[in-house]
Amino acid sequence: METLQLDLDHGLRSFRLELALTIGKETVALVGPSGAGKSSVLRAVAGLLRPERGFVTLGSDTWLDRERGIDLPPERRRVGLVFQEYALFPHLDVRGNVAYGARDRRTVPGLLERLRIADLANARVTELSGGERQRIALARALAREPDVLLLDEPLSALDAYTRRAVRAELHEFLKELQMPTLLVTHDFEDAATLADRVGVLVDGRVLQLGPPQELVGSPSDPFVASFTGANLLQGIASPGRDGLTEIALEGGGAVWTTDQGSGRVAVAVYPWEVSLSRDIPNDSAVNHVRAPVSSIVSLGNRVRVRVGPLTAEVTASSVARLALDEGDVVVASFKATGTRLLPVA
Amino acid sequence: MRLAPFAAFLAVATTASLAFLLLPIVAIFAELSPGDLRDGLTSEVTRDALRVTVETNLVAMALIILFGTPTAYLLATRRFRGKALLVTLVELPLVLPPAVAGIGLLAAFGRLGLLGGTLDGLGIDIAFTKVAVVLAVTFVASPFYVRTAIAAFEAVDPDLVSASRTLGAGPGRTFARVALPLAGGGLGAGAALAFARGLGEFGATIMFAGSLKGVTQTLSLAVYQEFDVEFDNALAIGALLVVASALILLMAKLVLAWRRSNSTLITVSVPSASS
Numbered sequence: 001m002e003t004l005q006l007d008l009d010h011g012l013r014s015f016r017l018e019l020a021l022t023i024g025k026e027t028v029a030l031v032g033p034s035g036a037g038k039s040s041v042l043r044a045v046a047g048l049l050r051p052e053r054g055f056v057t058l059g060s061d062t063w064l065d066r067e068r069g070i071d072l073p074p075e076r077r078r079v080g081l082v083f084q085e086y087a088l089f090p091h092l093d094v095r096g097n098v099a100y101g102a103r104d105r106r107t108v109p110g111l112l113e114r115l116r117i118a119d120l121a122n123a124r125v126t127e128l129s130g131g132e133r134q135r136i137a138l139a140r141a142l143a144r145e146p147d148v149l150l151l152d153e154p155l156s157a158l159d160a161y162t163r164r165a166v167r168a169e170l171h172e173f174l175k176e177l178q179m180p181t182l183l184v185t186h187d188f189e190d191a192a193t194l195a196d197r198v199g200v201l202v203d204g205r206v207l208q209l210g211p212p213q214e215l216v217g218s219p220s221d222p223f224v225a226s227f228t229g230a231n232l233l234q235g236i237a238s239p240g241r242d243g244l245t246e247i248a249l250e251g252g253g254a255v256w257t258t259d260q261g262s263g264r265v266a267v268a269v270y271p272w273e274v275s276l277s278r279d280i281p282n283d284s285a286v287n288h289v290r291a292p293v294s295s296i297v298s299l300g301n302r303v304r305v306r307v308g309p310l311t312a313e314v315t316a317s318s319v320a321r322l323a324l325d326e327g328d329v330v331v332a333s334f335k336a337t338g339t340r341l342l343p344v345a
Numbered sequence: 346m347r348l349a350p351f352a353a354f355l356a357v358a359t360t361a362s363l364a365f366l367l368l369p370i371v372a373i374f375a376e377l378s379p380g381d382l383r384d385g386l387t388s389e390v391t392r393d394a395l396r397v398t399v400e401t402n403l404v405a406m407a408l409i410i411l412f413g414t415p416t417a418y419l420l421a422t423r424r425f426r427g428k429a430l431l432v433t434l435v436e437l438p439l440v441l442p443p444a445v446a447g448i449g450l451l452a453a454f455g456r457l458g459l460l461g462g463t464l465d466g467l468g469i470d471i472a473f474t475k476v477a478v479v480l481a482v483t484f485v486a487s488p489f490y491v492r493t494a495i496a497a498f499e500a501v502d503p504d505l506v507s508a509s510r511t512l513g514a515g516p517g518r519t520f521a522r523v524a525l526p527l528a529g530g531g532l533g534a535g536a537a538l539a540f541a542r543g544l545g546e547f548g549a550t551i552m553f554a555g556s557l558k559g560v561t562q563t564l565s566l567a568v569y570q571e572f573d574v575e576f577d578n579a580l581a582i583g584a585l586l587v588v589a590s591a592l593i594l595l596m597a598k599l600v601l602a603w604r605r606s607n608s609t610l611i612t613v614s615v616p617s618a619s620s
Binding site: 043046047048073074075077079080081083085087089090091100101103140141144 | 504508512516522523
């Protein structure tokens with residue numbers, strides 16, 4: 001299995017797509033808001049879009065090199081692309097779809113079996129559920145025996161219920177595949193579950209690329225922090241007591257962090273670092289925000305509670321113990337070590 | 346029961362329109378006794394005209410489909426400067442008076458026309474031959490096919506074409522295995538419309554090909570010639586053309602309705618399949 005390398009420079013409607021990636025036997029996810037140029041990256045790798053400058057190579061094969069005038073058409077690049085809406089051929093049955101690009105038709109029954117669609121082999125693709133359609137699209141792409149797999153928003157066409165199951169399943173599948181895989185999604189949680197490395201793409205540029213825990217643990221930029229789910233508080237940093245940095249918040253009040261910094265900053269706090277109580281607790285947390293509860297959203301055994309400028313993620317039982325209701329004034333607390341200081345451009 | 350004034354107005358206007366549109370068709374059959382119909386249809390004039398019509402229209406349809414399909418595919422799938430103008434030019438024969446089409450064809454292919462000298466040098470004389478009928482029918486009927494075909498190809502999801510390419514199929518194979526089958530219903534309907542128009546072709550043909558019995562005289566031209574020679578013959582041929590046109594129109598509608606009901610059936614069957 002070979003390494004996929006790409007370096008692209010292409011003008012999109014309101015910004016330039018400029019990015020370079022090296023993908024080995026791993027899954028890399030590009031995550032970003034819609035319109036960040038994610039799909040264009042996949043299309044450039046697949047040969048459906050010709051970037052103004054750049055190259056795409058797989059091992060020693062050059063698929064694209066604008067300087068040398070090389071641009072292989074899609075059918076000559078060994079790439080499997082799973083489209084966002086799957087793009088299954090409506091005039092063919094499931095087997096016909098999977099066999100369409102098969103390098104060796106004898107592999108088709110095995111693929112149908114492996115993706116649990118053998119029972120549907122003769123079904124019309126238009127009659128199937130989202131999860132089934134996704135597995136067909138995956139089988140069809142793999143039948144081509146690609147050297148690179150590209151997935152465009154693989155989960156966005158699914159309803160919330162199917163999505164969780166398919167995400168776990170797809171994660172296992174990609175791990176076994178051991179092939180350079182590039183996927184794009186607008187959902188950080190999807191990216192973090194599916195990929196070994198995640199790149200945050202905004203306006204055509206990768207702000208940060210690394211393992212998901214690194215993006216959460218030390219976001220390099222306020223956008224990355226908020227995209228990975230952190231609360232952001234803006235303010236002015238200056239040296240404070242006990243070697244901590246004090247941040248005078250824009251909206252009044254102050255918080256403290258163990259990170260060093262000065263000037264205009266953003267403080268990132270993940271919701272799971274925030275605890276809730278009726279009164280200021282007598283524990284090691286130095287940061288307290290007293291504010292009314294504006295919303296309470298239950299997500300299974302977790303509850304997201306919006307308190308003033310912060311979102312806290314706490315257990316359902318602690319919400320019950322506090323007997324929380326919208327409008328109640330509570331104290332949201334978090335430790336100085338639970339924060340990240342990020343410079344504001 | 347009293348109808349509201351507006352509903353009454355709609356009912357009266359609709360009745361008048363339908364009566365006016367149907368009356369001439371009904372009259373053809375009302376004026377024709379079964380015996381006259383049989384005699385008219387078996388007359389030599391009719392048989393010759395039928396043969397000429399079938400021969401020329403089949404060749405014209407083959408040409409229209411052979412050249413029109415790739416033209417429509419290109420116009421539907423490529424974006425380039427001046428495309429709207431090109432599409433308009435392709436559609437121009439739709440609105441052109443048939444007599445103008447006839448004089449234009451003469452000016453282009455006639456003995457004294459633009460290409461006449463070249464064709465004459467090659468020993469080819471087109472005007473007033475079967476070839477002229479084929480050209481006239483092709484010229485007048487092809488926009489009906491190309492227009493419908495463009496719409497049919499445009500309706501094919503571009504992602505399906507892209508998917509086919511990434512699955513290893515080149516542009517030609519993608520056309521044959523994805524675009525053509527998916528646009529098939531629209532192409533069939535377009536071909537039926539073009540065929541119906543071709544059967545009725547009169548003005549361009551009579552100017553460019555004349556009305557030579559057994560050579561260039563089609564059914565439509567035979568109606569014109571017979572109406573002051575043997576009126577019942579003209580009526581019989583008219584009846585034949587009415588039935589043929591109606592059948593073609595019905596076929597086109599059925600093909601389109603079948604494609605549509607097939608696709609709605611799919612959406613309707615989703616909940617029942619999961620229950």
